[in-house]
Amino acid sequence: MAEPMIDIRDLTKTYPIKRNLKDLIGGVRHEVKALDGINLTIEKGEILGLAGESGSGKTTTGEILVRLQDATSGGITVDGHPIGLKGKHDRKRFRKDVQMIFQDPYETLNPRFNVYDTIAEPLRIHGLKDKHVMYDKVIEALEIAELRPAEQFIYRFPHELSGGQRQRVAIARGIVLEPKVLVADEPVSMLDVSIRADILNLLKQLRDKFSLTMLYVSHDLSTIKYLCDRIAIMYLGKILEIGPVNDVVADPQHPYTQVLLASVPVADPDHVKERIMVDDEVPDQIHLPQGCRFGPRCPYFKPECLECDHTLRMVSDNHRHACVFAKDELIRNDVPKPVEVEEKPL
Numbered sequence: 001m002a003e004p005m006i007d008i009r010d011l012t013k014t015y016p017i018k019r020n021l022k023d024l025i026g027g028v029r030h031e032v033k034a035l036d037g038i039n040l041t042i043e044k045g046e047i048l049g050l051a052g053e054s055g056s057g058k059t060t061t062g063e064i065l066v067r068l069q070d071a072t073s074g075g076i077t078v079d080g081h082p083i084g085l086k087g088k089h090d091r092k093r094f095r096k097d098v099q100m101i102f103q104d105p106y107e108t109l110n111p112r113f114n115v116y117d118t119i120a121e122p123l124r125i126h127g128l129k130d131k132h133v134m135y136d137k138v139i140e141a142l143e144i145a146e147l148r149p150a151e152q153f154i155y156r157f158p159h160e161l162s163g164g165q166r167q168r169v170a171i172a173r174g175i176v177l178e179p180k181v182l183v184a185d186e187p188v189s190m191l192d193v194s195i196r197a198d199i200l201n202l203l204k205q206l207r208d209k210f211s212l213t214m215l216y217v218s219h220d221l222s223t224i225k226y227l228c229d230r231i232a233i234m235y236l237g238k239i240l241e242i243g244p245v246n247d248v249v250a251d252p253q254h255p256y257t258q259v260l261l262a263s264v265p266v267a268d269p270d271h272v273k274e275r276i277m278v279d280d281e282v283p284d285q286i287h288l289p290q291g292c293r294f295g296p297r298c299p300y301f302k303p304e305c306l307e308c309d310h311t312l313r314m315v316s317d318n319h320r321h322a323c324v325f326a327k328d329e330l331i332r333n334d335v336p337k338p339v340e341v342e343e344k345p346l
């Protein structure tokens with residue numbers, strides 16, 4: 001079998017935090033385990049969706065992959081090459097191969113840079129000097145991002161563009177170095193619902209035309225269903241389920257996936273509403289529960305769950321989950337914990 005484009009092995013990330021003044025004086029250090037042993041592969045030309053509630057470690061995974069963050073431990077190979085996960089070493093080379101699109105294009109575009117300089121900057125950083133070649137590359141990137149006629153867009157500044165156009169400029173900047181991998185972190189969640197599908201279609205085109213490999217990070221399952229080939233469900237720094245989107249959606253195995261899916265109405269990306277289940281036990285990022293991370297909120301919780309080490313069990317070829325029970329063994333507790341669903345606009 002061909003080597004995967006991305007291979008993430010046992011990736012961990014802990015952030016040190018100081019909690020309050022008393023801890024500060026006492027020198028008590030607290031840590032957030034943002035990633036606790038993540039294993040993932042992404043094939044060339046595949047779009048993998050990383051899903052899960054806020055705080056599950058999605059952004060951290062993406063930022064380590066583009067080398068915006070150091071990892072605490074673990075390994076990543078990109079197209080067969082191991083990338084250094086600490087310090088500045090290797091950063092430049094892998095920033096070329098792995099590019100990132102962020103949630104808020106207004107925040108990430110320099111307001112004093114016009115579109116031309118915004119897209120030309122990575123080319124300059126990577127040593128391109130020829131002005132004509134640079135111009136052609138910038139125009140081509142704009143054409144690919146469907147900002148046409150490109151010659152009219154190059155003199156505009158971010159404030160002169162719509163939200164969708166700004167995200168297209170960010171995408172043009174992301175592809176101008178012809179990367180192998182694009183990490184897109186909630187790229188449509190700040191955009192008007194009416195243009196979300198357009199941007200997702202553009203990402204699809206990039207994959208189809210250039211076999212670009214993508215990690216698409218989103219808490220929004222409906223956009224993942226629309227765009228991605230496979231989905232990985234994260235919760236408190238662990239992957240709880242992974243598989244082809246259609247399989248996971250049609251037959252979710254892990255109780256957390258079941259609850260997540262049940263709380264998202266089947267919708268096209270134009271009518272997205274996010275619902276998050278709420279209960280007393282808001283996940284504590286610092287004091288993680290023993291065993292299954294989802295245990296304290298799980299309606300099927302059993303003593304066996306305290307032994308869960310999140311080893312992925314196979315459902316079918318590609319579909320795996322981290323629950324200690326198979327789906328048909330899941331039995332609700334005698335006193336079922338109500339899982340309330342609260343509707344919350346994006």
Ligand SMILES: Nc1ncnc2c1ncn2[C@@H]1O[C@H](COP(=O)(O)OP(=O)(O)O)[C@@H](O)[C@H]1O
Nearest residue numbers: 015032034053054055056057058059060061285
């Ligand atoms: N720079 C940081 N410093 C300290 N803690 C952080 C930092 N970035 C993220 N975290 C923590 O790591 C956890 C995972 O965060 P993140 O990767 O942003 O999750 P997600 O993108 O799924 O919402 C959260 O508990 C968050 O508070």
Ligand SMILES: [Mg+2]
Nearest residue numbers: 055058059060
């Ligand atoms: Mg995030």
